[in-house]
Amino acid sequence: MSVRLAGDAIVLEGPCRVEDAEPLLRWLQEKPGRVVDLTDAEHLHTAVFQVLLALRPTIRGEGKDTFVRDWMVPLLSAAQAPGAARTEG
Amino acid sequence: MDDLLQHFVVEARELVQQASDDLLNMEREPSVAAHLDGAFRAVHTLKGSVGLFDFAPMGLALHAAEDLLGALKGAPARIDADVIDLLLDCVGQTERWVSAIEQTGVLPPDAADEGYRLARALRSQLEGEAAPDGPAIADADGGWIEDLLAAGSRRAERTPNSLTLTAIRYTPRADCFFAGDDPLALLRSVPDLVHVRASHQAPWPPAAEIDPFACNLRLEALSSAGYEAVKAVFRFVPDQVVIYDVTGYEAAAGVEAGRDGSATRERRSATAGTSRTLRVDAARIDRLADLVGEMVIAKNGLAHIAAMGDGSAAREDLVRSVAACQATIDRLVADMHRAVMDVRMMPMREIFRRFPRAVRESAGQLGTLVEFSMEGEDVEADKSVTEGLAEPLLHVLRNAVAHGAEPEEVRLAAGKPSEVRIILRARREGDRLVVEVSDDGRGIDPERVRRAARERGLAPADRITLMSDAEVTDLIFAPGFSTASDVTDLSGRGVGMDAVRSAIERLGGQVAVQSRPGHGTTIRFSLPLTVVMTKVMTVRVGSETYGIPIEGVLETAYLPTSHIIPIQGAEAFVLRDRTVPLVRLADLLRIPRARDREGGTKVLVMWVGDERVGIAVDGFAGRIDILMRPMAGLLASLPGVIGTTLMGDGSVLMILDIPELIG
Numbered sequence A: 001m002s003v004r005l006a007g008d009a010i011v012l013e014g015p016c017r018v019e020d021a022e023p024l025l026r027w028l029q030e031k032p033g034r035v036v037d038l039t040d041a042e043h044l045h046t047a048v049f050q051v052l053l054a055l056r057p058t059i060r061g062e063g064k065d066t067f068v069r070d071w072m073v074p075l076l077s078a079a080q081a082p083g084a085a086r087t088e089g
Numbered sequence B: 001m002d003d004l005l006q007h008f009v010v011e012a013r014e015l016v017q018q019a020s021d022d023l024l025n026m027e028r029e030p031s032v033a034a035h036l037d038g039a040f041r042a043v044h045t046l047k048g049s050v051g052l053f054d055f056a057p058m059g060l061a062l063h064a065a066e067d068l069l070g071a072l073k074g075a076p077a078r079i080d081a082d083v084i085d086l087l088l089d090c091v092g093q094t095e096r097w098v099s100a101i102e103q104t105g106v107l108p109p110d111a112a113d114e115g116y117r118l119a120r121a122l123r124s125q126l127e128g129e130a131a132p133d134g135p136a137i138a139d140a141d142g143g144w145i146e147d148l149l150a151a152g153s154r155r156a157e158r159t160p161n162s163l164t165l166t167a168i169r170y171t172p173r174a175d176c177f178f179a180g181d182d183p184l185a186l187l188r189s190v191p192d193l194v195h196v197r198a199s200h201q202a203p204w205p206p207a208a209e210i211d212p213f214a215c216n217l218r219l220e221a222l223s224s225a226g227y228e229a230v231k232a233v234f235r236f237v238p239d240q241v242v243i244y245d246v247t248g249y250e251a252a253a254g255v256e257a258g259r260d261g262s263a264t265r266e267r268r269s270a271t272a273g274t275s276r277t278l279r280v281d282a283a284r285i286d287r288l289a290d291l292v293g294e295m296v297i298a299k300n301g302l303a304h305i306a307a308m309g310d311g312s313a314a315r316e317d318l319v320r321s322v323a324a325c326q327a328t329i330d331r332l333v334a335d336m337h338r339a340v341m342d343v344r345m346m347p348m349r350e351i352f353r354r355f356p357r358a359v360r361e362s363a364g365q366l367g368t369l370v371e372f373s374m375e376g377e378d379v380e381a382d383k384s385v386t387e388g389l390a391e392p393l394l395h396v397l398r399n400a401v402a403h404g405a406e407p408e409e410v411r412l413a414a415g416k417p418s419e420v421r422i423i424l425r426a427r428r429e430g431d432r433l434v435v436e437v438s439d440d441g442r443g444i445d446p447e448r449v450r451r452a453a454r455e456r457g458l459a460p461a462d463r464i465t466l467m468s469d470a471e472v473t474d475l476i477f478a479p480g481f482s483t484a485s486d487v488t489d490l491s492g493r494g495v496g497m498d499a500v501r502s503a504i505e506r507l508g509g510q511v512a513v514q515s516r517p518g519h520g521t522t523i524r525f526s527l528p529l530t531v532v533m534t535k536v537m538t539v540r541v542g543s544e545t546y547g548i549p550i551e552g553v554l555e556t557a558y559l560p561t562s563h564i565i566p567i568q569g570a571e572a573f574v575l576r577d578r579t580v581p582l583v584r585l586a587d588l589l590r591i592p593r594a595r596d597r598e599g600g601t602k603v604l605v606m607w608v609g610d611e612r613v614g615i616a617v618d619g620f621a622g623r624i625d626i627l628m629r630p631m632a633g634l635l636a637s638l639p640g641v642i643g644t645t646l647m648g649d650g651s652v653l654m655i656l657d658i659p660e661l662i663g
Helices: A018-031 A047-054 A066-086 B003-028 B031-050 B057-076 B081-103 B112-125 B144-160 B182-190 B229-234 B247-253 B262-271 B282-308 B316-344 B355-366 B383-405 B408-413 B446-455 B461-466 B469-477 B495-507 B631-636 B660-663
Strands: A003-006 A009-010 A014-016 A033-036 A042-045 B166-170 B195-198 B217-223 B241-246 B345-347 B369-375 B381-383 B420-429 B432-439 B510-516 B520-528 B535-542 B543-547 B553-560 B565-568 B572-577 B578-584 B600-608 B609-619 B620-625 B641-646 B652-656
Touching: A003 A018, A009 A018, A018 A047, A018 B166, A042 A047, A042 A066, A042 B182, A047 A066, A047 B182, A047 B195, A066 B182, A066 B195, B003 B031, B003 B081, B003 B355, B031 B057, B031 B081, B031 B553, B031 B660, B057 B112, B057 B241, B144 B166, B144 B195, B144 B217, B166 B229, B166 B565, B182 B217, B182 B652, B282 B316, B282 B520, B282 B609, B316 B345, B345 B383, B355 B369, B355 B383, B381 B383, B383 B420, B383 B432, B383 B520, B446 B461, B446 B469, B469 B495, B469 B510, B495 B510, B495 B520, B535 B609, B535 B652, B543 B620, B553 B609, B572 B609, B600 B660, B609 B660
Parallel strands: A009 A033, A014 A042, B369 B420, B543 B652, B578 B609
Antiparallel strands: A003 A009, B166 B217, B166 B241, B195 B217, B345 B381, B420 B432, B432 B520, B510 B520, B535 B543, B535 B620, B553 B600, B565 B572, B572 B578, B600 B609, B641 B652
């Protein structure tokens, strides 16, 4: 499993696949304040990325891969910044 | 040009035509929804196929036209001449772009500006009443490109490979995850990304209702890789992605970058060649296939006859079988020839379709009211004839609008309707095609023509005086003739009726004019339905070149002078144990005979009646396919000449009838 719960954080590791989207979504729905840790993420499947973009949790880490670091994380941070306080739950 | 592009050009032409047909119908009958629907569909489809290529300006303009048409669906009352003009303008520009693409493979350099201009004009109609004074809001479609360029420009400047720029808008289908797609994985494989944006297609639902397996993302990106490289990445999802080459766009989008795509454009245009395509009714191809099938059977019959040749069959049987087989093959070859000619048949509709728009444009520019109608669109002629008619007809139609039409008040005073009636008709008369353009305008005044002909010295003054009115009227086809005192943008561009006549004559046809002053003019073209090419061999005699139909030539040979046998004042030679009379072409034509050079002469061996005859010539020039024109008028009685043809250099080649010359 490339998605796991570590305390109050959801950790995404390695290449995250489409099936990771569901547990990620469930955990964020349960507790909208959870931080998502991308430090060891290598690729995010679109389904996973979409959950993060829709729910805008706080993101930690920059990812292990240049695409994640250069494009995905900035997009998630940009989306999250203005809306962090308004996150629907 | 690759197949896809070739296909696009053919299809785009049809869609452009469809769109302008429907737009013209819309103008006439604004309340008929079918016309608007038709125009919308054509523009929509066109826009869709444009999206497959890097023709962004065309896409922008068409998208705006599509939106405008879409808006008109809800408000048919807004359909007026201005809106139609604008839409026709867009369609007309698209047609010119398609022609440019056909020739060079790319859009012309000014396309970006033009595309934006059209899109803005169309969108201003769209916003029209809603926000008449409001600032122009970014185009719905062009907007994302501009935004992307603005956002990506800072990064773009830093990248070394900044010559090209490609914009991508990827809208994955909602169920794409189930198909195994990972849109972001695709995006990450796009080379040289300079900017990426992600947004939602539909607003996100509350967190509890999010479906993690329905894709709701829209991805937009800029890449400094070439269009082709980017397109290759998305080759499996072409329906979900829009890719534009926005290399030339910075200027239009207001982004400072100073790149220039013209170098790459020129390189590409140099390699792109033009090609000819033919759209053919499938039934005709089926007919050809059937004939080939029968041909194979006939060929197998030959094999059977060959097997009979081992001596077992009686000679009469063999001869009878060969004759039967020969008859079958003969029939099949004739059928096949006809079928192939049929494939080349093209209905007039293909060229007539574009005329309503052209006539409307001309009339609009001159402020003339015109009622234009066409008949005989289904009449077919060989592709070369049909296509060859387009330009001359266009010229004649424009003339009818520009010169035939008299001012409205003159018409009303003469008891005619205020709209000039122009009718284009095509019909078959035996094996000829007749195409006419008639107007009910002012007609041609023979006195005016007479005066102009004298002034321009088209013929000696006394001859002009003696000419009948009909003969004088014919002078409008003379080179250098033009009675229009005011040169308009439409006619008078140095292309006169003489150009029309020569174009028709090149197709083997004739032009005639009939006119009644005050009642109108009819210009009539009469042409062969097919252009039959004749193969001729060109030979030199002295300083002259003549053509001889190749079907009569058995062989060519070189004959040393020592082999020529004088027989009672005539000459002969021996060819494969037969004595063949030798005739000098120079003697037949009564021109001075050149001395045999290098101790010999060149000889054509031909059938004359039942006899082989050698024809001595000075040299063989080559073989050519020509369109032979029968001799007409005074020359018709010239013996020994079957016809003439115009050579590429403008000289006239006479085609000789050798048997008649010898006869």
